[in-house]
Amino acid sequence: MYFKELAGYLERLEGTSSRNTMTDILADLLKHAGGTEIDEICYLILGELVPAYRGLEFQIAEKMMIAALAAAYSTTREEAARRVAARGDVGDAAYDLARDHRSLGKRMTVAAVYRAMYGIAEDAGEGSQERKIRAMASLLSSLDPLSAKYVARIPLGKLRLGFSDATLLDALSLMVTGDKSGRRAIERAYNVTADIGALASRVKRGGLASLSRLHATPGIPIRPSLAERLNDINDVVKKAGPIVGVEVKLDGFRTQIHVWREKGGVHVRLFSRNLENTTAMFPEIVHAAKKLPVQSVILDTEAIGYYARTDTFAPFQETVQRKRKHEVAEFAARIPLAAFVFDVMYRDGTSLVARPFRERRRHLQDLLGRRTGAGTIRLAGQRLTDDIDVIKAELTQSVNKGLEGLVVKNLSAPYEAGSRGFHWIKLKANTAALGNLRAGGAGGRIKGLPDTIDCLVMGAYRGRGKRTKFGVGGFLLGVPGRDERFYSLSRLGTGMSDEQFRELGRRIKAHEVAAMPKEYVVDKEVAPDIWIEPSLVVEILADEITRSPRHSAGRGRDRRGLSLRFPRLVRVRDDKKPHDATSADEVSSMHRRQKTASSK
Ligand code: ATP
16 A cells, blocks of 8 residues: 555544544555555554554654755744744644645555555664664655655654544454444454464454464563452442452552563563553563563563562652653662562463463462562562451451551452453542541441542643642543543642642643644633643542533533542553553443432
């Protein structure tokens, strides 16, 4: 396929916010794609070159792209910068410049453009900045205006088409079956091998039948299993029992550890909750993983600062300092880190995803049992019980230790990759659960919310009063709907410290956009002064979910949506992508259960 044709599809996708229309356009594109290019097309339309887990970053800042535009279209950097500022978008500026320059473009194939972009991303080391600019300029100057528009956006992560991998899975189903009947099989495969390009190639070549042979593979991340919430602690045993596994909910970095042996060497890869490659962040885990007595293994763990001598955990704020890559070694020395292993999905050539948890736990004990209490990779503690009082006591104890709460597990459940359900139930300390438990009232029944809510920051208000010194006076929060659009849920203003205000104000700067993103559903009366593209997710603690005529999340036939009472910022969730935020459906379900709980 020529890149120009792909750009035509991208333009149509950009022009619609209807998920059905997008799915149809994508299915048409995938049908037309050849078997050898479909993977590259999938990555490109998601604004990437390879799946995030392979960790190839462009390392191109806007300034460099402006320099490339100037060189491509024989103008000055000042003029190129002026065009970008005037259009508020590097892609639109590239389009104008290419048009004015009368760039007709060569007939470049998708594969040729992909190869050129790959080379630019891979170039690193001394002098690479200048080389990247030159190569980008040369690529842009070979393209027609529409192609240039999208090629300029991709390296900056600003493709802004308004859909995620979920829509692409629907489109793949449409491509092979003509409807959504293949979606389940495709999603199952994607949950255990989260590489959408490889999956698309496989479906294109072998159809749905080829997916049944697809299993977890060391080196390719598995989509994480997620925990459901409960309003009434007394229901835990009923939902996941009769006997449940009670584990402490540690508050660190979720880390999937993959180990495999190949060509005489041991390979280790680590992945975060959102499946990014975090191998470089935890050298001591990599070191310890290489010594595990296995041919191959995939482990689910929480990596957290841990002081073995006193058996105490570092608070999240300390563990998180690891994120700054260049200081990894310094923090490794200062805050010892341990990965607490709570699940295993693969061992020595066999996928364990479908096996019941009690069997997977036996594997873990066999693998790590003797090592408990020592080393960087440790077995997470677990208590088996059918007694609700034991669970309540464990929750109180976990909180007294400054931990996040508990995760209670169904021993018969498979590893539910990519799905949230009652196979795991989280009981969080900072929510109403503990307040009620402490007060002794309601015997652990939760009147308020059972969990924090992860929201997207959609915009900011300039505001009045003392906060104006931070540049903004408050934020608009939203959550994703089933159609992948984002719906407004609440304002966030007073529930933040000055320090948090400053941080969030600073973080939104890079993501400001001139107009409301097309995938936002926001009423005029709550429209913010500044729009922010889908990028930042924040964790919010609130007292209650209320009905609101002004917000669009969970809006029913009576036109009333949902909102949050007394929202407070807990932290920015860098480990979540916008579509990983709490969904509008989940907020609605919490709202319904909150009502039932208080009327009990
Ligand atoms: P949260 O904000 O509650 O961490 P989440 O969406 O990231 O939300 P959930 O599925 O709701 O994740 O809760 C499970 C999370 O708890 C995991 O992502 C993991 O990081 C953490 N965790 C800590 N200890 C455990 C454990 N023993 N078993 C499972 N998950 C654990």
